[in-house]
Amino acid sequence: MRTKRLDANGLSVGVVTGFTLFLLKRVVGSILVLVAISMILMGIIQFMPGDAVDMLLRGISPDAVNPEVREALRRDLGLDLPVWHQYWNWISGLAQGDFGQSYTLKVPVGPIIFSRLASSLILAVPAIIFMIVLGIGLGVLAALSANSPLDGAIQLISLVAIAMPAFLVGSLFLYVFAVKLHWIPAAFNAVDISLFNTWETITFFFTALIFPCLTIAAETVAHVLRQTRASMVEEMKLNYVRAALLRGLPQGYVIFNHVLRNALLPAITVIAINVGYVLGGVIVVEFVFSYPGIGNLMLTAILTRDIPTMLGTMLVISAGYVLANFVADILYSILNPRIRLS
């Protein structure tokens, strides 16, 4: 669809494609969602017990703390301001790329968050790739061999993967591969990568980091696999598939160009949701493997009520969810143009 834009005199001033409009709407929508999330986050934080000053003074009887000192400390951090004022200070700084100053570390939060985000992405990106490749691949395989022993085995493994929480899978990996076999470090931040040469760094990446990646990916692969299999099986029952095969089209062509394309639509939704799950799973896995990522940073910030770090890490993780859904919307519209038309 092409939309003609006219000026006041009825003359054409440009042409915007339907897809561009769709894209613009989604971008604006995503930004609004992020703004709403930022407000919700600031609101939730107000309900948390205690603040950074309470944590600073923990272990000391409240009766023994000079109220003037407590107020002065709160004033220094801006905690005496109304919530809307605190929010405005933070969001207006954020609009200029300033995530604020950590209450506890006394350093700018932005560089720390992005450094930790980069570390987390080292785990998350391969985990997402595993989820997509293995999830769709095994799903297709299971669907093509539906009700066979192979299908049964794949389904059983996927059920086990869904039933086992990430901290359990991670702990099992740690026990077997770190404690018993000494293949991987038990705590990743104890490894001094600066002592490695290039080859050792590459080896470390592919041998050691594979385990936390698999820990994150295990459950999500199972989700995608099961959705892909179910969609494929349903799709293959439809008349157009039968007709195409009866017309003599090769089975592989029909499956990969028609069946899989249609079956992927619901799978993409599941993938988008699970990208968010991966970002959440990173927090658990970073804790178990002592991996210095954004999840560990967020946990530390929550425990110390370091609001700028808390808000920054939560917003970045939320942005990951929003981005995943944005990409899913785009893919959906490419695979099924009716969506953007509607």
Added chain:
Amino acid sequence: MKHNWNIPFSRRKLMTGASAALATTAIYGTLGPKKAWAQSIQRGGTITLSVPGPVSDLDPHKVVSHESYPATFHIYSALTRIGSDFNAEPELAESWSTNDGGKTWIFKLFENAKFHNGRAVTAEDVKFSLERVLDEKISPRGFSSIGPIKSVSAKDRYTVEIELTTTYVDLPVDLGGIYPRIVDRETVDQIATVPNGSGPFKLASWEPTGNTVLTANKEYHINGEDGRPLPYIDSLRIVPIKEPSSEFAALQSGAIDVMLQLPFDIIPEAQNNASINVSATASGYHSISLHQKPTFSLPNDNAHLLKDIRVRQAIAHAINRPALLKLAIGGFGTVGNDQPIPPSHVYGHTGLEPRSFDIEKGKQLLAEAGVEPGTRLILHTTAGRPGLLEHGLAVREMAKAIGLDIAVDAIDISRYWTDIEYRAPMYMDNWGARQTINASIKPFYETGGGNNTAGYSDPVLDAVLNQAESEPDFSSRKALYNQAMEMISESAVTIIPYFKGYYIAMNKSVGGVSAHPMTYMWLDRAHKKA
């Protein structure tokens, strides 16, 4: 599971334990010829220390987290260092003295002590640093922990005079604590990120919320056993590992060398591991505070009954202390007597027996107080500190025998210190050892004290504590503190069923490290064994 029912608490007993003896020997060189010991030291290398959380503070006067101490203690020197026997040892001060029984103190500094930037440490730096700690707005956690200081003055370049508000003999010990570290007054504006201390290590890199790396200060003014400046190692890495099982696995795999704190449930496994040494000492206690002025009350909680001493004593009588010690912390401690000083302490009250496990007595006290069987109380605890949840659950079961229905409310650690501690009617707490007898008792039990966990107030006890604080004669002082301990134990406002052990673990290749009763970690004499 092998239980150690008697922690070797005294220094003499400590040294009989194999692992502790090894560590103690390594630190102070008190056993065996120093020369032979010195020959076994291998200089150089890196030691990796694991801590439960990251180093979050580099300003020693504002430090909050226990995990930051290994950084601030090694970057900054204090006037003294607190030894494993709670005595003060020289650090920046070569010697100290008092001419009036403890009201005015003179500290002579080492003249060769330098900050990491090469400038000499002077009396003016000491004056600046102590006054900075005494400012409550700068050091809200430290200002009350360095003795009753009235004024600090620099008598000459290397002599400091400290005048107190009252006679106080433990000042040199207090000045070796967490906060009174000496900072460079000329660079204090950069202290949060570029610290300039005079300790055995310099900051090499600090990743906020991540790893911290310190390198040896080659100009450190204290020598090792081989006559050359400490430290023995070239660098020290401090690595945060939150999950204890991952931490222990890292120790087993050799990724780390020393573990700052060994959880009670891992101790047996560590003790049975041929490649790991365990060092132990007594340190602190778990307590149940029966608050006299709680800030909140809950429905179905008869917390007002806790104001009655008979009810408090009844609960204390219901506790089978040896069984609780085993259930809560695996037996890695000794039975307590409802006051905070263990009998092995130099001020310990050896004549004060633990309150008897006596169900009938407990029932009788409750009856006298008019408490009906089945009366409900709520005990707050947390799973965020090892042993506290188990402790609470065991007390709940034990209290049934005297007819009390104690409900356990387990609170997440993230809100325990802000919502429960000092506030709840009945709650559990976890305390480490304090550097002096005064710091171990007075803030916890004097009216309005900074650590008065039970909101307790007894003017007679206040008077005894004030008198003990300023009493210079050891015997008289000990008698006064023993009197205070008896009063505290009798009041049962804090039920202290056991004293904890503190355990650290290290690879057998590491020497010069031992568990310190204050849970401090000194690594300037740590080394890889030759």
